[in-house]
Amino acid sequence: MPHTQKPAQVGATIAAIDMGSNSFHLAIARVMENNVQILHRVKQRVSLAEGMDKQGNLAPAAMQRGWDCLAQFAQRLQESQISAVRLVATYALRQAPNRHDFLAPARDILDAPIEVIAGREEARLIFHGVSHAEELNEPTLVIDIGGGSTELIIGQDGEPFQLESLNMGCVSFQDRFFNEGKLSHKRFDKAIVSAQQQLEPLLERYRQQGWQATLGTSGTIKALAQVCQQEFEKPVITRKSLEKLVDKLADAGHIDKMGMEYLSDTRRPVLPAGLSVLLGCFRALNIDEMRFCDAALREGVIFEMANRVPQASVCQHTVEAMQRLYHVDTQHARRVADTACQLYRAQPQHDEELEELLYWSGQLHEVGLALNSKGVQRHSGYIIANGNMAGFHLEQQQLLAFLGRWHRKRLDDCELPSLQLAKPTTLQRLLICLRLSVLWHLGRRHRIELPEVEWGKREVRLTLPTPLADDALLLADLEQENELLQTLGWELQFR
Numbered sequence: 001m002p003h004t005q006k007p008a009q010v011g012a013t014i015a016a017i018d019m020g021s022n023s024f025h026l027a028i029a030r031v032m033e034n035n036v037q038i039l040h041r042v043k044q045r046v047s048l049a050e051g052m053d054k055q056g057n058l059a060p061a062a063m064q065r066g067w068d069c070l071a072q073f074a075q076r077l078q079e080s081q082i083s084a085v086r087l088v089a090t091y092a093l094r095q096a097p098n099r100h101d102f103l104a105p106a107r108d109i110l111d112a113p114i115e116v117i118a119g120r121e122e123a124r125l126i127f128h129g130v131s132h133a134e135e136l137n138e139p140t141l142v143i144d145i146g147g148g149s150t151e152l153i154i155g156q157d158g159e160p161f162q163l164e165s166l167n168m169g170c171v172s173f174q175d176r177f178f179n180e181g182k183l184s185h186k187r188f189d190k191a192i193v194s195a196q197q198q199l200e201p202l203l204e205r206y207r208q209q210g211w212q213a214t215l216g217t218s219g220t221i222k223a224l225a226q227v228c229q230q231e232f233e234k235p236v237i238t239r240k241s242l243e244k245l246v247d248k249l250a251d252a253g254h255i256d257k258m259g260m261e262y263l264s265d266t267r268r269p270v271l272p273a274g275l276s277v278l279l280g281c282f283r284a285l286n287i288d289e290m291r292f293c294d295a296a297l298r299e300g301v302i303f304e305m306a307n308r309v310p311q312a313s314v315c316q317h318t319v320e321a322m323q324r325l326y327h328v329d330t331q332h333a334r335r336v337a338d339t340a341c342q343l344y345r346a347q348p349q350h351d352e353e354l355e356e357l358l359y360w361s362g363q364l365h366e367v368g369l370a371l372n373s374k375g376v377q378r379h380s381g382y383i384i385a386n387g388n389m390a391g392f393h394l395e396q397q398q399l400l401a402f403l404g405r406w407h408r409k410r411l412d413d414c415e416l417p418s419l420q421l422a423k424p425t426t427l428q429r430l431l432i433c434l435r436l437s438v439l440w441h442l443g444r445r446h447r448i449e450l451p452e453v454e455w456g457k458r459e460v461r462l463t464l465p466t467p468l469a470d471d472a473l474l475l476a477d478l479e480q481e482n483e484l485l486q487t488l489g490w491e492l493q494f495r
Contacts, residue, residue: 012083013039016301017073019106019114021049021092022147022171022270023219024069027298028080029306036132036306038299042076043219044069045266049092049148049171057098066102070109077110086301087114090122091148091169094394103420113420115393119165122297123151124390129300130217130293131158141211141285144296145220145277147171147270150195152202152281154209162209163388166198170220173273181255183272188246191273195280203284214287217296220274223267225292230262237290242279249275314391315356319363322387326370328363335446337362340437346453347429354422357396358430361403362437368404381405395421402427407434411487428488432460435485436492439477451494462494469495 010031018025026042046066051059077085093099093116103114117125126144130136136156144151148169154162177191216225216237228234228241231248249272252258258268281287304314323330337359344355368379385401392400398417406414416424440450449465468474475494482492 009083013080014302014305015077015080015082015085016298016305017070017085017087017110018296018298018301019048019066019070019087019089019093020046020146020297021090021149021169022047024048024066024073025298026073026076027302028076028082029302031306036302038302040076040080041298042073044072047147047171049169050175052092052096052175055097056095058092058096058102062092063102067105067109070106074110084305085110085112086305087112088122088125088297088301088393089114089116090297091119091146091167094118095148095167100418100420107420116395117393118389118397119149119151120163120388121390121393122149123153123163123165124160125300125304126151126217126297127153127155127160127163127300128158128303129295129297130215131155132303133295133299134215134293136213138212139210141206141214141287142217142293143214143221143278143281143290144217145170145274146218150277150281152206154206154211162202162206163390164202164206168195168198168277170270170274170277173276174270177276178255178272181269183249183253183255183258185246185250188250188272188276191276192246192280192283195277196284199281199284206285214290215293216278216290217293219267220270221278221290222292222294223263223271224275224278226262227260227271230260237278237292239279239282239288242275242282245275246279315360315389318390318392319360322364322367322383322389326367326383328366328369329444330363332441332444332446333363333366336365336434336437336441339440339450340433342450343433343436343453344430347455351422351426354426354430357399358403358433361400361407361430361434364400365404365407365434365438377405377408380407395419399427399430403431403434406431407438409484411484414488428490429455431488432485432490435481436460436462439481442477458489459491459493462492464494 010033012031014031015028023043023045027038028040030037030039046069048062048066050062087110107114127142130142139154139156142153146169148171150166150168152164153160173191177187225237227245228237232241234241249258255269260268340362341355341359344350344358364384365380367383368376371379381401381404384404389397399419399421402417416427452463454461478492478494485492
């Protein structure tokens, strides 16, 4: 424990799907001895973030476009004899309250789980892709402008030093500042200033970190690099070129009058918004020029599948870093994690991924002690829910936060999160395993024999070891826990 996921074998054909806010991407690759060979790339504009309501819900038409695209991808995957596929979703599905309305049919179409990843995890994977495509021998700033979010990463030699994801992109800015296709200096000024405002909280940190080179990735920056080449004969994107382009587009007055027929019909409508975001980055971070890199999120997913670093190792590294940051008693945390997993494995059926998450929840259940011993479970839940957890997708992080929040004390207000990862009853079983383990090791108890465990439909039966059968304090704790679990409709029996 934890289980280490094996890398894809040499010669295997693998695939990654990136469900972005503007476009969906499919990459198919062959695993080589010391590299990955990209065999096929498909990109389709879906505009999933287009038409979101004020609450951020996905529009029915946008969801249908997404399903239609995934059906085409599914057919391509069947034809290619894929041995493994990984599906990741970003900003639009990260933000949408109704994301499960889209994800359930999408899973049926692809017959595979979909990971909705957090913004900083998206940034990490983008950098992972770039660092395998380029030799980053010096500190490098990488900027990726998507449909709904923009990621900014500083790193070198495959190691990211700073990771950030901001809620601004070419689709969201198009809806907000350039609706109906109208262009003007006033609209550009508002959009660029808005981008600069979003960058303000990270400026000091990024300037202190410093960088020597700047790379841009994904469709928006690729299109702007093409424009700089065609309009200004510049092999790189420069700040001066972007400023000139703003003037040119503002003078055009409308998207239909921009010209630039060399751009695709799907890219032109969102170019002014993407330009505003990028120029905001150039101004705020004092960037003079940027070079385009063709690798991005989907390549990062592919390279991680092919295994330069197994995902389980990335997760374990994240957990260990959080333990150091919050001064966790690691020996005690490991005992709690191990016991929780033993209780979980006593069930007739158990899932390896969920067991792995249960193990990590045990490792992290006391991070809240660093804030205050009173209400530690609330603090732990908050820290886990809001932490930068590289390697974990959004639902995994939500599950860890849920277990951390409710690992002890009353359950009166306990609400089960709506997750595709685990059914409500399964969530309760995981929580019971962690709570019983925490109880078993109260007072840092160790070297004590574990009880025999039997799971019923809504009850847990413990047979206590002989030396503990007369432990009045333990029996009182178990009786109290039974009363608390009854709030969830469970019964704890012990003898």
